[in-house]
Amino acid sequence: MDPHILVVEDEDALSTLLQYNLEKEGYQVSVAGDGEEALMLADEATPDLVLVDWMLPKLSGIEVCRRLRNRPETRNVPIIMLTARGEEADRIRGLDTGADDYVVKPFSMTELFARIRAVMRRIRPGLADDKVTHGDIVIDRVAHRVRRGDQEVHLGPTEFRLLDYLIQHPGRVFSREQLLDAVWGSDVYVEVRTVDVHIGRLRKALNVTGSQTDPIRTVRSAGYSLDAK
Numbered sequence: 001m002d003p004h005i006l007v008v009e010d011e012d013a014l015s016t017l018l019q020y021n022l023e024k025e026g027y028q029v030s031v032a033g034d035g036e037e038a039l040m041l042a043d044e045a046t047p048d049l050v051l052v053d054w055m056l057p058k059l060s061g062i063e064v065c066r067r068l069r070n071r072p073e074t075r076n077v078p079i080i081m082l083t084a085r086g087e088e089a090d091r092i093r094g095l096d097t098g099a100d101d102y103v104v105k106p107f108s109m110t111e112l113f114a115r116i117r118a119v120m121r122r123i124r125p126g127l128a129d130d131k132v133t134h135g136d137i138v139i140d141r142v143a144h145r146v147r148r149g150d151q152e153v154h155l156g157p158t159e160f161r162l163l164d165y166l167i168q169h170p171g172r173v174f175s176r177e178q179l180l181d182a183v184w185g186s187d188v189y190v191e192v193r194t195v196d197v198h199i200g201r202l203r204k205a206l207n208v209t210g211s212q213t214d215p216i217r218t219v220r221s222a223g224y225s226l227d228a229k
């Protein structure tokens, strides 16, 4: 599943811009307009990374950091602080804010994406790699493309997320319910049989030449796994 980023920013124009660009980059994004909402959203679904503005109404960005660090579920979630140019950045440098990195406004999206990838790579290596290889299968998360050997594999968005999820845990067997939660989201009502349909499509698509081995294992009455090679 795409890494989930929680954006905490009270300037609507900036949070809209961030959401648009992060989603285009393949992240799943939720937006909070103040610190209290941020803590509420982080409670509902633990994010993989938090982007938090220093100057926020109700709770400051520093306070949001502190509280996220005090909760067991979010203790290790990487946090990047957004600050205005000037003294805030200097203060952050010298302060134990709990943030893993900070970016000074105005920043370019390219700069921000580089920081996000660097922080994620450091903390959650499996999530942040642009390219993941498993046997002869290569997923390019930036270009949203999959190759098998030297052939391009054409996948729909759901099959892409399924493969991306399975490839993070080769050899591990997932029940249909687990795959539904991870790939479709736990708040969506989908019949478990839907998983079988999409696994079927994924298998078919991965057999590019028509004579390739099937990398997905069906485990009777348990679920599916990607063969560990």
Ligand code: CA
Pocket (backbone or CB within 6 Å): 009, 010, 011, 053, 054, 055, 056
């Ligand atoms: Ca602000």
